[in-house]
Amino acid sequence: MPGILANVDYEEPLTRYRIREVLIEARRRSISYIDKMKQEVLADSFYVHYRQPILRMPTENEDMETSLWRFVVSTYIRSEAYNDVSRITRLNGRLSRVMAIKLLKVYNSILSKMDRNEAFRQMVESAMDQRSSSSRESRMNLEREVRSLINFYVGSMKKVSETVNKVKMLFGGDSVGHEIADILLSTDIDPYRLRLISMLNSLIRLIVDTRYTVDVVEDRDAERVGTIGGGVKRMTKASELRDMIPSERMLMKFAKPVFAYKLAMGNVLVRERRAVKKPKIYMLIDKSGSMFYTVNINIFEVGGPLVRSRGPRHWL
Numbered sequence: 001m002p003g004i005l006a007n008v009d010y011e012e013p014l015t016r017y018r019i020r021e022v023l024i025e026a027r028r029r030s031i032s033y034i035d036k037m038k039q040e041v042l043a044d045s046f047y048v049h050y051r052q053p054i055l056r057m058p059t060e061n062e063d064m065e066t067s068l069w070r071f072v073v074s075t076y077i078r079s080e081a082y083n084d085v086s087r088i089t090r091l092n093g094r095l096s097r098v099m100a101i102k103l104l105k106v107y108n109s110i111l112s113k114m115d116r117n118e119a120f121r122q123m124v125e126s127a128m129d130q131r132s133s134s135s136r137e138s139r140m141n142l143e144r145e146v147r148s149l150i151n152f153y154v155g156s157m158k159k160v161s162e163t164v165n166k167v168k169m170l171f172g173g174d175s176v177g178h179e180i181a182d183i184l185l186s187t188d189i190d191p192y193r194l195r196l197i198s199m200l201n202s203l204i205r206l207i208v209d210t211r212y213t214v215d216v217v218e219d220r221d222a223e224r225v226g227t228i229g230g231g232v233k234r235m236t237k238a239s240e241l242r243d244m245i246p247s248e249r250m251l252m253k254f255a256k257p258v259f260a261y262k263l264a265m266g267n268v269l270v271r272e273r274r275a276v277k278k279p280k281i282y283m284l285i286d287k288s289g290s291m292f293y294t295v296n297i298n299i300f301e302v303g304g305p306l307v308r309s310r311g312p313r314h315w316l
Contacts, residue, residue, distance in 0.1 A: 003040030004070045006056040008047045010040055018093070019043050022100050029101055033111045041069055041107070045100035048073060049089040067128040071139075072107050075146045076154075084157035088164055088181045095178070098185045099154075106149040155190040163197050166204050176247040179269075183261060196258065203255050231272035235263075243270040 002010055009015060022042045026034040047053070058070065076082050089095045114121040127138035163184070168177035180200065187193040232245060248268055251259040262268050
């Protein structure tokens with residue numbers, strides 16, 4: 001059975017790949033019912049953020065689980081939080097995946113409560129049954145429950161898109177803006193997110209008021225291994241700090257709290273290095289007869305084996 005979005009090809013290889021990405025991340029986040037959810041649900045959770053969602057019309061034989069997922073998604077789309085989030089997740093795979101996990105947590109919580117609370121299960125079944133006399137009241141109660149879970153797992157997204165746009169304008173590109181959006185959307189607790197936004201806005205005002213000139217300094221006095229390649233990766237050791245990409249250097253210089261957070265989470269991006277082949281070393285050992293008696297008497301005597309290496313001479 002296809003998912004609830006009319007503008008998604010659920011059999012497309014790219015869609016299958018994104019389903020796998022969401023599944024891996026959901027397992028890492030310990031979403032308990034993730035393996036019981038349909039793969040179409042995982043695709044919907046991603047594409048409702050990645051594209052402008054177009055809901056498919058429900059069929060007559062739609063099962064209760066699909067109807068419940070449709071109800072959760074439609075309630076989410078109508079929420080204020082979604083309106084703020086969708087401005088920065090469009091066509092961004094990383095940010096869409098971050099928000100997909102939050103939406104799946106809402107759905108997961110409802111499935112869990114249905115298993116633990118029989119009265120709640122009956123209320124949900126009544127809400128999904130249009131023929132039930134108590135359907136309208138049940139749907140209102142279920143909507144309140146879903147909105148409460150959205151507020152808990154998604155939280156307030158006010159000023160997120162505004163702050164991200166300010167950062168993009170200040171640093172002149174999308175790279176830093178996407179990184180800031182990643183940090184703000186990944187933060188699960190509202191007070192922490194609001195505190196980060198407050199720090200960022202204070203920082204933006206400071207930079208604008210003092211007219212800082214962003215100066216990306218390259219460290220030339222450091223001993224480095226290999227040569228810089230074209231790729232980018234997450235930093236794995238302290239010595240790679242010297243290879244940070246320009247946007248990370250800007251954060252380190254102008255947004256130390258944000259940079260510290262990224263560093264603690266292991267999300268600092270650095271340029272990859274390619275190994276440089278070491279020059280070959282040739283060792284020449286004098287094994288002529290004139291060395292024989294010296295070796296037998298005392299190998300450490302003056303006049304012992306002569307070892308020469310190519311390049312500067314070393315007498316051992």
